[in-house]
Amino acid sequence: MKAWRSYIIASRRLLDALDADLAGHDLTMADYEVLAQLSDAPDRRMRMSELAKIAMVSKSRLSHRMKVMEKAGWVRREECESDKRGYFAVMTEKGWKAIVKAAPDHVDSVRNRFVDHLTVKDQEELAKIFDRVQSNLRDQYIAEDK
Amino acid sequence: MKAWRSYIIASRRLLDALDADLAGHDLTMADYEVLAQLSDAPDRRMRMSELAKIAMVSKSRLSHRMKVMEKAGWVRREECESDKRGYFAVMTEKGWKAIVKAAPDHVDSVRNRFVDHLTVKDQEELAKIFDRVQSNLRDQYIAEDK
DNA sequence: CTCATTTGGTTGAAAGTTGAATTAGTTGCC
DNA sequence: GGCAACTAATTCAACTTTCAACCAAATGAG
Numbered sequence: 001m002k003a004w005r006s007y008i009i010a011s012r013r014l015l016d017a018l019d020a021d022l023a024g025h026d027l028t029m030a031d032y033e034v035l036a037q038l039s040d041a042p043d044r045r046m047r048m049s050e051l052a053k054i055a056m057v058s059k060s061r062l063s064h065r066m067k068v069m070e071k072a073g074w075v076r077r078e079e080c081e082s083d084k085r086g087y088f089a090v091m092t093e094k095g096w097k098a099i100v101k102a103a104p105d106h107v108d109s110v111r112n113r114f115v116d117h118l119t120v121k122d123q124e125e126l127a128k129i130f131d132r133v134q135s136n137l138r139d140q141y142i143a144e145d146k
Numbered sequence: 147m148k149a150w151r152s153y154i155i156a157s158r159r160l161l162d163a164l165d166a167d168l169a170g171h172d173l174t175m176a177d178y179e180v181l182a183q184l185s186d187a188p189d190r191r192m193r194m195s196e197l198a199k200i201a202m203v204s205k206s207r208l209s210h211r212m213k214v215m216e217k218a219g220w221v222r223r224e225e226c227e228s229d230k231r232g233y234f235a236v237m238t239e240k241g242w243k244a245i246v247k248a249a250p251d252h253v254d255s256v257r258n259r260f261v262d263h264l265t266v267k268d269q270e271e272l273a274k275i276f277d278r279v280q281s282n283l284r285d286q287y288i289a290e291d292k
Numbered sequence: 293c294t295c296a297t298t299t300g301g302t303t304g305a306a307a308g309t310t311g312a313a314t315t316a317g318t319t320g321c322c
Numbered sequence: 323g324g325c326a327a328c329t330a331a332t333t334c335a336a337c338t339t340t341c342a343a344c345c346a347a348a349t350g351a352g
Contacts, residue, residue: 003273004256008179010276011157012202013283028338033154049300056158061339063302068338085300085347110150117282118275125271127149129264130156136263137159195330207309209332214308231317231330 014113021109025102026072030057031065032106035074035091035099044091047080051089062089074098160259167255171248172218176203177211178252181220181237181245190237193226197235208235220244 019029027035034055038046052062066089069075074095080086091099115123165175173181180201184192198208212235215221220241226232237245261269 001253001256003269004261006280007272007276009202010280010283014279017283017286047300048302052301056155058340059301060303060341064338067302080300083300083348085345087301107147110147113283113286114279115150117278122271122275123149125268126153126275129268129272130153132263133160133260134152134156137156137163137259140163140259193330194332198331204310205331206311206333210308213332226330229318229330231315233331 017113018106018109021113022102022106025098025105027098027102030055031069032099032102033057034062034065035069035095036103038075038089038091039096039099044096045078045088048077048087048089069095163259164252164255167259168248168252171244171251173244173248176201177215178245178248179203180208180211181215181241182249184221184235184237185242185245190242191224191234194223194233194235215241 015029022029022032034051034057037055038044038051041051048062048066049059052059055062057065066075066077070077074092076090076092078088078090080088118126161175168175168178180197180203183201184190184197187197194208194212195205198205201208203211212221212223216223220238222236222238224234224236226234264272
């Protein structure tokens with residue numbers, strides 16, 4: 001439990017530091033994740049639900065954030081022809097520029113704050129550990145049948 | 147960066163799962179941390195500022211949460227005789243019971259969701275890694291001279 | 293076809309969080 | 323003692339997140 005506690009603290013500090021580093025680009029980690037995922041999608045457009053799922057935010061939160069980011073001119077919504085309930089989130093040119101500008105700094109920040117302090121072996125070990133944790137979480141989730 | 151991404155996702159899922167497990171006790175991880183720290187203090191009382199610091203929450207957030215937990219009857223505030231600006235956060239009997247009741251479940255939950263999926267060697271490795279990360283973060287923080 | 297159910301997504305209100313401003317009390321220095 | 327600088331904690335306003343309610347479209351069983 002002691003190790004656990006210090007893990008919690010360290011990981012929180014890490015996330016906080018990364019968030020602070022991103023603030024210069026008017027982004028939070030959550031928004032960054034949304035934009036990063038969107039920018040990886042074909043044509044940089046994706047259905048709202050899917051984007052919410054892979055960016056790990058709730059549907060309603062995504063709706064709200066999209067409104068903000070839309071106002072900032074980074075994204076836009078387009079209705080879906082084949083399913084009139086649905087919408088696509090589409091990244092604008094401006095949004096693309098913003099994320100392209102932020103990404104290298106963010107990557108640097110991850111390196112500085114984290115990756116550079118790990119040996120290659122550590123990195124592999126860590127990846128393995130969290131893979132295992134995640135797959136167990138998924139199994140538990142399924143077992144709880146939600 | 148790929149390993150990093152999957153670390154982020156796994157760790158977020160982990161925290162979410164733990165939070166969900168605590169919800170049955172009407173607690174969030176943050177509140178739990180505050181109460182846990184407070185219950186470790188001598189006489190289960192501590193100055194607000196110190197509590198905020200070691201529980202990793204902002205002073206204003208602690209103020210707000212304390213108001214909520216005070217209403218729930220878990221804590222109470224006492225003014226400090228020697229420094230009239232200051233207050234002590236004091237855990238009530240009811241609060242003590244609440245945390246004593248929640249703790250084993252939480253510990254179980256940490257085990258189930260995380261620790262049990264790690265070998266002893268993994269645990270040591272992880273502790274070492276995050277110790278290093280944290281001490282580097284602290285150094286960077288100091289270097290930034292804040 | 294039709295009606296109940298499910299799904300995609302939004303909305304508004306309530307709750308939570310943040311950071312700056314504020315209040316009150318303390319300290320150190322001349 | 324008097325005053326500037328500092329600290330403890332709370333409050334305020336702006337913003338974000340959550341939760342539940344909602345709407346509209348799609349699905350599917352009878």
